[in-house]
Amino acid sequence: MNASAHPAPEFKNPVVRWIDQRLPIFTMLHGEYVVFPMPKNLNYFWSFGGMAMVVLVIMVLTGVALAMQYTAHVDLAFDSVERMMRDVNYSWLLRYIHMNGASMFFIAVYIHIFRALFYGSYKNPRELVWIFGVVILVLMMATAFMGYVLPWGQMSYWGATVITNLFSAFPLIGEPIVKWLWGGFSVDNPTLNRFFALHYLLPFVIFAVVMLHVAAMHQAGSSNPTGVEVKSQEDTITFHPYMTVKDAFGLMVFLFVFAFFVFIAPNYMGHPDNYIPANSLSTPAHIVPEWYFLPFYAILRAVDFQFLWFVPAKLGGVLLMFGSLLVLAMLPWFDTSKVRSCRYRPIYRWCVILFVIDVIILGYVGGKPAEGAYVVISKLATLYYFAHFLVITPVVGWIEQPRKLPNSISESVLKGS
Amino acid sequence: MSESANQEDGVIRRDFLAYTALSMGVIGTGAALWPVIDSMNPARDVLALASVEIDISAIAVGQSITVKWRGKPVFVRHRTAEEITAAEKVNLADLPDPQTDSSRVEKPQWLVMVGICTHLGCVPVGQKSADAKGDYDGWFCPCHGSHYDTSGRIRKGPAPRNLEVPPYQFVNDTLIKVG
Numbered sequence: 122m123n124a125s126a127h128p129a130p131e132f133k134n135p136v137v138r139w140i141d142q143r144l145p146i147f148t149m150l151h152g153e154y155v156v157f158p159m160p161k162n163l164n165y166f167w168s169f170g171g172m173a174m175v176v177l178v179i180m181v182l183t184g185v186a187l188a189m190q191y192t193a194h195v196d197l198a199f200d201s202v203e204r205m206m207r208d209v210n211y212s213w214l215l216r217y218i219h220m221n222g223a224s225m226f227f228i229a230v231y232i233h234i235f236r237a238l239f240y241g242s243y244k245n246p247r248e249l250v251w252i253f254g255v256v257i258l259v260l261m262m263a264t265a266f267m268g269y270v271l272p273w274g275q276m277s278y279w280g281a282t283v284i285t286n287l288f289s290a291f292p293l294i295g296e297p298i299v300k301w302l303w304g305g306f307s308v309d310n311p312t313l314n315r316f317f318a319l320h321y322l323l324p325f326v327i328f329a330v331v332m333l334h335v336a337a338m339h340q341a342g343s344s345n346p347t348g349v350e351v352k353s354q355e356d357t358i359t360f361h362p363y364m365t366v367k368d369a370f371g372l373m374v375f376l377f378v379f380a381f382f383v384f385i386a387p388n389y390m391g392h393p394d395n396y397i398p399a400n401s402l403s404t405p406a407h408i409v410p411e412w413y414f415l416p417f418y419a420i421l422r423a424v425d426f427q428f429l430w431f432v433p434a435k436l437g438g439v440l441l442m443f444g445s446l447l448v449l450a451m452l453p454w455f456d457t458s459k460v461r462s463c464r465y466r467p468i469y470r471w472c473v474i475l476f477v478i479d480v481i482i483l484g485y486v487g488g489k490p491a492e493g494a495y496v497v498i499s500k501l502a503t504l505y506y507f508a509h510f511l512v513i514t515p516v517v518g519w520i521e522q523p524r525k526l527p528n529s530i531s532e533s534v535l536k537g538s
Numbered sequence: 539m540s541e542s543a544n545q546e547d548g549v550i551r552r553d554f555l556a557y558t559a560l561s562m563g564v565i566g567t568g569a570a571l572w573p574v575i576d577s578m579n580p581a582r583d584v585l586a587l588a589s590v591e592i593d594i595s596a597i598a599v600g601q602s603i604t605v606k607w608r609g610k611p612v613f614v615r616h617r618t619a620e621e622i623t624a625a626e627k628v629n630l631a632d633l634p635d636p637q638t639d640s641s642r643v644e645k646p647q648w649l650v651m652v653g654i655c656t657h658l659g660c661v662p663v664g665q666k667s668a669d670a671k672g673d674y675d676g677w678f679c680p681c682h683g684s685h686y687d688t689s690g691r692i693r694k695g696p697a698p699r700n701l702e703v704p705p706y707q708f709v710n711d712t713l714i715k716v717g
Contacts, residue, residue, distance in 0.1 A: 279660065283681070286659040301575075305584045306608035315578065402604055402611045402653075404660040406680045422682070425696050433698055435657070491682055491696075 153339055158357035159364050160345035162534050166236035167343065168371035173229040174331065175372060176222055176379075181324050183219040187212070191271065193317035195310045198273035199398045217387040218379075223265050224390045225379045227413035230258060238452075239473050241461030242344040248453040250341070253334040255450040257327055262414065264323040267316040269411060274395030279408050281308045281316070287421070290436040307401060347533045348461025349526055356530035407490060415487030416480050420445050422491050423503040441503065448510040455510050457518030465524040469517045476509045589717030591709065594648065602665045604653060607716050611653035611661055612704060613677075614714075617688065622646050624675065625689035632693075635700045639689045642703050650706050650714065651690045655679040657697040662686060677701070 132138045132147060141147040190209050192201040205212035234254070237243050243251035266284060270277045285302050289295040304311030342351060351357055358364070382389060390412060394405045410418050424437035432440070448455070463470035479502050486499040527533035590607045592614060597603055602615040617625075625639040626646075643649055655662050657679065663669040664677035664686075672678030672685035674693045679686075684695030691700040706716040 283658040283660070301579050303580075304578055305580045306588070307610045309584075309609045311578075311581070311584070401609055402606065402661060404679075404681060408660070408681055434696060435698060 153360075154365075155359065155361045157339070157360040158351065158354065159343055159360050160351055160356060160530055161358045161363075162345050162347060162530050163343065163364070163367075164346055165367075165371050166232070166240070167345075168368045169229045169233040169236065171368045172372055172375045173226060173233055176226045176229055177324065177327065177331070180219060180222045180226065181328075183215045183222065184321070184324065186215050187219055188317075188321060191317075193271070193314050195273060195313055195399070198271065198313060202272045214383070217383045220391065221379065221382040221387060223268065223411070224382070224413065225375075226261065227265070229375065230261065231413075234258070235477060237344075238476070239463045239470070240344060240346055241348050241456070241458075241463065243453045244456065244461050245453070246341045247338065247344065250334060250337045251453055252450050253330055253337060255446060257330050257334060258449075259446060260323055260327045260330065262417075264320060264327065265411065265413065267320040267323070269395075270313065270316045271320065272395060273313065273399045275397045275399055275405050276392045276395040276408070278308060278399035278401065279404055280410060281312065283408060284410075285312075287435075287439050287442075290433070290439045292436070309401075344461065345530060346462060346464060347527055347530055348465065349528075349530055349533070352529045353531075409488055412484065412488070415485075416483035417442050417445060417487075419483040419487030419499045420503045420506065422487070423496075423499040425491075425496065441507075445506060448507060452510060452514070455514045457515045458521065458523070460523040460526065465526055466517075466521060467524060468521045469514075472509065472513050472517055476506075479505045479509065589715060591713055591715050593713055595712035599647075600667075604665055605716070607652075607704065612716055613649070613651050613653040613665060613690070613701075615649040615665075617647050617649055621675070621688040625687060625691075628687065628689075628691075634692050635698070637689075637691060637700055642689050642691075642700070644706070644708060648714070649688075649690060650703065650716065652702040652704050653677075654702070655681065655684055655697055656692065656699040656701065657682055657684055657695070662701075 130151070132141055137147055187205065190201065190205050190212055192198055202216070205216055207213075237251065237254070266280070270281045285299055285308060288302065289299045291298065300306065302312070303309065304315065345351075392409065397405075409415075421438045421442040424441055425434050426437075458466065458469065460466055463473055482498065483502045483506065486495045486502065489495045491499075527536070588608055590605060590612075592603075592605050592612075594603075594614060594616070597614065597616045599616050600618050602613055605612045605614060622639070628639070630636040630638065640646070642651070653661050653665070658681065660679050660681035662677035662679040662684070664671045670678045670680075672694075674685050674687035676688045676690060676693075677686040678684070679695065679697065682696050684697035685693045686697075686701055687693050689700075690703075692698070704716050706714050709715050
């Protein structure tokens with residue numbers, strides 16, 4: 122399904138033709154985004170990757186404009202952000218788009234990940250697409266975390282303190298690493314400066330990995346709700362105009378939701394404490410990360426006991442948190458079933474839905490204080506998270522009797538199964 | 539020497555050269571990267587500001603003050619006689635991180651320590667008389683519920699170690715130098 126399979130038409134525009142003969146970029150675009158064959162049975166879950174891409178572009182554009190007004194210094198950062206909100210033309214809008222854009226990015230990406238989990242998009246031959254996807258998720262988390270530090274409010278400062286302190290959990294190298302991350306003895310001006318530099322850099326790294334993610338995906342073509350590979354041209358429609366129109370409609374609905382938050386509830390997904398300037402001598406009573414980190418924060422806090430005999434509680438939590446992303450990346454190798462789509466997997470479809478509920482429970486307890494029943498729930502939910510990947514997924518793959526697969530995408534569409 | 543032995547010999551030599559070249563390349567790249575990495579470590583001006591002098595003459599018995607040292611709060615508490623007795627008579631076997639009270643102070647009435655919870659770096663409360671002081675009448679960390687006693691030792695909760703005692707000395711009876 123590479124570009125050479127779809128020879129480009131003779132371009133009428135002489136400038137386009139001149140460029141294309143020297144750098145066949147128009148031929149490439151024609152092959153990958155005009156006549157590219159897409160399975161004809163895709164549902165709207167397949168639109169969220171494109172939405173995430175659009176949000177990334179919005180984040181870079183608004184971010185560059187905000188960076189022109191922002192001052193990365195502990196004495197000036199908070200005031201420079203307030204100045205944007207009051208004095209700089211339209212900066213309130215750009216900032217609210219950027220703030221809520223981070224949440225919208227994670228919403229799009231989490232739905233995109235759910236689609237891959239449910240329809241088995243991660244399986245052979247798309248394992249590498251999946252791994253690049255997890256890499257993008259990790260980069261997004263790092264970028265979002267550092268961006269949240271920049272306004273230098275109380276949550277910025279104490280979030281940065283708690284998260285960087287995680288690295289002190291590693292024996293011997295922990296303390297030097299934390300001092301190196303800080304560039305001092307606590308989160309301070311050097312830390313703010315480097316976080317700003319990295320927050321500006323990482324989105325472009327994300328862009329590069331998105332290119333790899335998309336290029337690897339175009340090698341095998343898109344997966345589809347049946348999980349049955351495309352067998353003939355009958356099973357496909359061209360990317361343009363069918364997918365472009367459909368994705369554009371999905372994008373419009375998505376942007377309506379985005380606009381709702383920006384204009385009606387811009388601070389709904391934030392914390393009021395971050396409108397108090399950072400104070401290194403007073404910790405807010407209840408430190409909570411942004412909502413998209415809550416499941417991972419719950420896993421981090423779930424370990425409050427010595428793990429075996431050589432892993433203290435703090436290190437155990439850190440290892441499990443990183444491990445939760447590692448097992449996600451290794452999912453293609455834990456899944457032993459030959460059938461991709463949960464449409465034809467009567468047991469595993471419920472396992473995926475239970476897993477989503479488990480992650481939502483983790484997110485809920487992650488936002489609550491670590492006491493009483495929440496501690497027990499977070500431990501059980503963490504156990505289930507790992508059991509889903511390490512036990513349930515491989516075992517269900519062995520014992521499950523999948524439903525009969527359709528012979529082709531066309532057959533499933535025509536019979537309506 | 540037979541032909542095959544000659545060949546084998548050649549392969550080994552080539553491998554040796556390739557590995558040597560590769561390791562030199564790795565070492566060279568590492569050496570070139572080191573300045574970039576080390577530039578992120580605490581700079582000289584940051585290190586130079588690493589000590590502070592504290593005047594303790596105005597702190598009454600039972601009072602505490604908080605001073606900033608290396609960007610962190612340092613707690614200086616003028617302890618009452620009851621607090622000192624309470625801290626001294628604790629059975630070391632009851633402590634998660636056993637340390638005698640006398641090893642944590644220069645003079646028993648003055649407790650000096652870094653006010654950073656050893657769990658994830660929050661600032662415990664207990665400096666003001668109205669603050670919650672936890673189950674052991676010392677300090678309490680609101681983030682994840684660690685309780686410290688009147689010697690700043692961890693008694694209950696997720697923190698692994700006692701509150702850190704910074705290096706300090708009495709310059710004279712009313713002045714201490716931290717760092």
